[in-house]
Amino acid sequence: LCANTADTKSLLQNMTDARLQFALNLLQMESTHLNLKNFAMSPFSTWSLMVMLYEGADGSTLKQIRDVLAIYVDYPTLRKWYEAASAYHYLNSENTKLFSLRYAYYDDVGDIEFVKGYNSVVLRGVGEENVVLQEGRPRGVDFDQGASIIINDDIDKASHGEIYSSYSRRSFNDTVTMLGITVSYFKAKWKYPFDKSQTKEEQFSDSSGKPAGKVDMMVQTGKFAYAENVNGLQADVLELPFGEHELVMIFILPKPSYRVSQVLNQLKNLGLQPLLEKLDASKNESDVEVKLPKIDTRSVLSLEDSVTEAGLSDLGDMHADLGRMLKPTGDRGVYLSFYHQFARIVVDEEGLPDAVPQKSSGTNNIKFHMTRPFAYLVLQRTHKLLIHSGVFREGEVP
Structure with missing residues (x-):
């Protein structure tokens, strides 16, 4: 999709502009939905999850994600750019704490098949204990049995215990085929402290x-x-x-x-x-x-409707084409049934x-x-x- 260095630079700039615009759209939407409350969100985590779905999409779903996120660079270029940027998903120094997770879980009770060969750059996670991320693929679970324990544990580990989730069997019904999750905890020290x-x-x-x-x-x-x-x-x-x-x-x-x-x-x-x-x-x-x-804001946001409103309507449609990652073998389609974001930001002196x-x-x-x-x-x-x-x-x- 890109022929030379100048073209690549221009296309990467277009992708950056689209990524920031996508983030502003989501922030503005949530500011309207959550009219009176404090809330925090992680735009880079959301964008990264959309890239994971882009890697697994085909047909009109692929085209829609590409157009909304302006991903017109070739895949090796995207992968190389993302590998550099993904350093900012996980920072754990004395002065900066950024713990995050981007993941997808699919219902593997028999009518959804994982496509061998799918290997997402987004799902090659960093950070200790996040072993679930090192496969480069989404995780098959039984939403009716045991999934809530697995997901709660993943969120706890990914956030180093800073973010709590309370999924239970009642959180899901039999129409759920895929759940997208992003988690982000942030606390950093200022260059100039407050007294x-x-x-x-x-x-x-x-x-x-x-x-x-x-x-x-x-x-x-x-x-x-x-x-x-x-x-x-x-x-x-x-x-x-x-x-x-x-x-x-x-x-x-x-x-x-x-x-x-x-x-x-x-x-x-x-x-x-x-x-x-x-x-x-x-x-x-x-x-x-x-x-x-001083700020200590914790949010759990359901963003599947906002993602649709921001232009990615295919992902929430049961006819979405994610066939390079997951193939339906029965009556249910594979689509982003839910997208939940867990975010916490702490700001002090x-x-x-x-x-x-x-x-x-x-x-x-x-x-x-x-x-x-x-x-x-x-x-x-x-x-x-x-x-x-x-x-x-x-x-x-x-």
């Missing part, structure tokens, strides 16, 4: 100014990348760097009286690139007083060892106070991977 002694319990408000619970509010002032008036986006934007792996956290704070879902709809139409360019151009020259709530908060150079500081609903993105800058994204709408202090 714990400055953290105070404060009132959080909703977009109309009414009380919406209490938060533990962190505060620091320093030179950070900051942007406003990005092509009509009704929000201010701030980027805070983590200490390792070119990871940053981007905060999107709607102007007063604008809802997060409205701003995310604007961002979906604008795209992420103009926002990143504006942050790059700011060159960390602004003294910004940052107020950021901690910075790298020996790191100190930046000092303010004056009193004329920009105030970026996250005392009302905001959205956030955890981005790996080099590969432009959206590791996590989410919305914070209400205080999490009990």
Whole structure:
């Protein structure tokens, strides 16, 4: 599908743009579905699971995934790119914890056959204990007997005990032929820590100014990348760097009286690139007083309908063609019956060892106070991977 190096570079850029757009679409949809709640999600994990299905798809299903995700590079190129990017599915240093799982389970009670020779680059996992990932293939289970124990155990192992799932026999019925699962836990230390002694319990408000619970509010002032008036986006934007792996956290704070879902709809139409360019151009020259709530958000999202809404309607159809991975031998079709994502993100004051908060150079500081609903993105800058994204709408202090 690609003839030379210039073509390949262009096609990979198109794939990156489509991947980010797919992520923004899903984030905006969930911000509408989950109107009042805090939630976290992992766009890169979802995209990776879609690539696993792309590897197993044929016919019109293959074409649809290719078109929506703009996968027009040849398969060896895709595989090589993914192998490099997949390093950011698992990070386990003293300063960065990212534990994840991308997997599919199919009902192997007799009328679904695994296609020999299928070997997914996505399912060649990394990380200790994740032995289930090393086969390069989905796992056959009996959804009516024992599958829930296996899946709960896989999620527990993959997240190093940080994420809990509670599947039971009642979670599935006899129409389920395939379950997609993604898991992502993230916690990292800042390049510039927040001073714990400055953290105070404060009132959080909703977009109309009414009380919406209490938060533990962190505060620091320093030179950070900051942007406003990005092509009509009704929000201010701030980027805070983590200490390792070119990871940053981007905060999107709607102007007063604008809802997060409205701003995310604007961002979906604008795209992420103009926002990143504006942050790059700011060159960390602004003294910004940052107020950021501590975050510990856990979400379990059913994303099969959102994936359909984002353009991949074939995958949720019982006539989906996943015949390069699984073949139906009876009356049931093989399709993505459910797609569940388990995500948890923890944000606190901690910075790298020996790191100190930046000092303010004056009193004329920009105030970026996250005392009302905001959205956030955890981005790996080099590969432009959206590791996590989410919305914070209400205080999490009990």
